[in-house]
Amino acid sequence: MLALAVTACGSAGSDSAGDTDSGSGKGTSKPAAVTALPVASTARTATWTVQSTPHQLKIAPKRLARGTSADLDHVQLDEDLKGMVPYYLTVTYTNTGSAALTRPDPQANFTVTLADGTPGKAISLWNTNPLATAAGSSLPDNCDKAGPAAVAPGATATVCQLVMLPEGHTPATVAYADEAGETLLWKVADGKGDDDGQLLAAGTTADSSYQDVTTKGGAVPIRVTPKSVRAGSLKDLGDYDLGDTQKNLVPWYVSVEYRNVGTEKLLPSMDDGVGLRTAGGREVQPVPLIDFSRAAEGEGIDQCRGSVPNTRLEPNSALTLCTVHLLPKGDRPAMVSFKGEGKGAKTLMWHAS
Incomplete structure (x- = not known):
């Protein structure tokens, strides 16, 4: 204050x-x-x-x-x-x-x-x-x-x-x-407020771009589509060592599809650019959950898998990645964002539901 x-x-x-x-x-x-x-x-x-x-x-x-x-x-x-x-x-x-x-x-x-x-x-x-x-x-x-x-x-x-x-x-x-x-x-009123046209409807496909350490020709154009935003259970994270504060939070899972519309391969690390903003006014980034015992299936948990090691997103191909965000009890996602990488990359924002 x-x-x-x-x-x-x-x-x-x-x-x-x-x-x-x-x-x-x-x-x-x-x-x-x-x-x-x-x-x-x-x-x-x-x-x-x-x-x-x-x-x-x-x-x-x-x-x-x-x-x-x-x-x-x-x-x-x-x-x-x-x-x-x-x-x-x-x-x-x-x-x-x-x-x-x-x-x-x-x-x-x-x-x-x-x-x-x-x-x-x-x-x-x-x-x-x-x-x-x-x-x-x-x-x-x-x-x-x-x-x-x-x-x-x-x-x-x-x-x-x-x-x-x-x-x-x-x-x-x-x-x-x-x-x-x-x-x-x-x-407040019907709870919808207004976003001044800044937010896309949930599930809308939008264009951005992404660049990683392997790309050579600049940022690669991609199409991004949020697929789901859903609440999980803290029991889902039972195999991970959580801090005392985290043990009082609720995991939310955000699944986003990425389609490579460029000519270069990309690492499956686009989920690093996903963020949430909540109805309570919090900015919540993904929680890194690395499970080396399930490396072939990607990082994360069964309810929400993230990046898959040793793979690439090929041109004209798509993959869906999932991120985990920990929110206080009673709070809920209001906005999902994706921040592209590279020169001229767009930040996209959607209604969470």
Whole structure:
């Protein structure tokens, strides 16, 4: 999460932000006009972890509204945020544990994602003007205010998280993720959002090119077709030594067909260029699974075989390779990508389903 400074606005002082215990008085700023978006609001069981201790919550989005870049004219934005649009995400959470929560901020674990899995950038604001006395917020839903100092067992809090997204898109998903729990997803409207024409339909064949250490005449033209994106079971990876974090993830298998339409042979290593982006906003690359006992059948597992050693993809021939991607429980693929190799090679992106 990014923390940004709120600068003073006019002689009456700046809008207060950050610590809700500081400052008092009558605000002079009117909240910015916003466009409310429909969002699913079913409360879900979640965890919020602080200092490696998980706390139990019941949590849900309550409201999502889109503002304009002008809303933050009084904020010192980083360069990569300028021109982006603020979304005001109001969430509610209930402390279902037995201990009070001190300075809780589970809203920081929320983000808003686009149809292709691009995550918004959550930011928090604080006041840099020590003489400010205005209590009114210039942002909707008090989204430049801190949350409560404490939440007792059984108590409920409502807070706002400010999320920045590229202009000209409609988000598809609200996501919550915590290191000790699964990813939670809620649809925005119908959950499809828009991709501004950047994504191909699932299963569509597209042209790219690929070059490896054996090619001599530059990148070889290929046609790429995603065949399937499917979830597996962690039991499928029982023969591999997984880390503690990996043991809590879910394998997803992506099968892609590659057709050589050039004149040179290619190594069957195109699967190195496959990637996933998830509805929760994660970028997930393939996990290398090398099984030397089954080398003749290719790397990987029975449910998902990858490259076959000592073979080549001949001109006018095709082969299908499979990659394994480990996702947190509750998350799902939103976009499949293929990055070509060599000069002028295209990166292709498809809807995952």
